[in-house]
Amino acid sequence: MPGDGTGSVIELRSLTKRYGGTVGIERLDVSVAAGEVFGLLGPNGAGKTTTLRCLVGLLGPSEGQVRVLGLDPVADHRRLAPSIGYLPGELRLYPELTGQQTLDLLAALQGAPVPRQGELCDRLKLSRADLARPVGEYSRGMKQKLGLVQSLQHRPPVVVLDEPSEGLDPLVQETFYELLAEEAAAGRTVLLSSHVLPEVQRTCGRVAIVRHGRLVTVRSVAELRHARARRVRLVFADGLGARPLGAAERWSPRWDGRRVELLVPPDEVVPAVRGLLAELPVADLTVEEAGLDEAFLDLYRSGDGESDGEGDGEGEGDGDGEAAVGAAGEDEAADGNRDGSDGETTP
DSSP, rough: OOOSSSEEEEEEEEEEETTEEEEEEEEEEEEETTTTTEEEOOTTTTSSSHHHHHHTSSSSSSSSEEEEEBBBBTTHHHHHGGGEEEEEESOOOOSSHHHHHHHHHHHHHHOOTTTTTHHHHHHHHHHHHHHHHHHHGGOOOHHHHHHHHHHTTTOEEEEESSSSTTTHHHHHHHHHHHHHHHHHHHHHHHEEEOOHHHHHHHHHHEEEEETTTTEEEEEEEHHHHHHOEEEEEEEEETTTOOOOOGGGGGGOEEETTTTEEEEEOOOHHHHHHHHHHHSEEEEEEEEEEEOOOHHHHHHHHOOOSTTTTTSSOOOOOSSSEEEETTSOOOOHHHHHTTTOOOOOOOO
16 A cells, blocks of 8 residues: 555645636645544535545646645556545436446446445445446435445545535435444545535544635634534523623624523633623523534634635536546546646546
């Protein structure tokens, strides 16, 4: 297996990718270790797909450096391909091929044995009858399951997943989360992009938040949740609705009848609660740890130095589609994109 002898499996140093005059991602610095499930978090157009395409060699950086297992994904594409599993955000497959033919084709392009193919099909509920049908007859969820199988079937040490749970029903999502945990436990590295906050909170140990093509922060999920506000909910005994809350007005009160919700910094919760109980007719009180959504929105809104004109050139969510063979297949798939175009080719 390729490697550079360091602790980092994925290393991005000042990664910048431009599409003409538009910036897809700019000066991104991220390091991901073995056995880590790392999330790239941001809304569509933030730069996530551009970053992943650079990681798997479908795009060459305009500036900066990308290393996966110590290798350059573009220059060392053939050597690195068997070691990467890749699921693109818009999976494009040959509609006339059956599911089994598709998996076999992609396995050949990955250039590695596929010891997990049968197991993954079973766990993701792709039956033999399903695999015998043309992919053109598949629902979106079935195509996504097929994409997950091909990304993991050869047991790659690095797995790159772009919006992996899109189209999956809740039961299959649970199986997918189990698979991610097993990958990490086996020492394999997973980098996934998502705009689904509960998914990232459930699966990732650390996240990089990107905004308009630039990095906002890299934090552990636990740190994000701990550092953000606590949600304080009050119900008033007098039945009256909105009223002045004095100093508590700075915590952005949200009223719903006789109930109010406040987002209070963690180090101010105890004095805040004492003051509210002393001054107001409180009938009920709850304090909850803020979820990742509050942490994300707080950081995203306060990101420094971003320009609203950046990050729109990568085509996330634009429906163009990608071939799953991008990281695993022919060098031409990478070569055709070094000029800054964002479309991938099927084999």
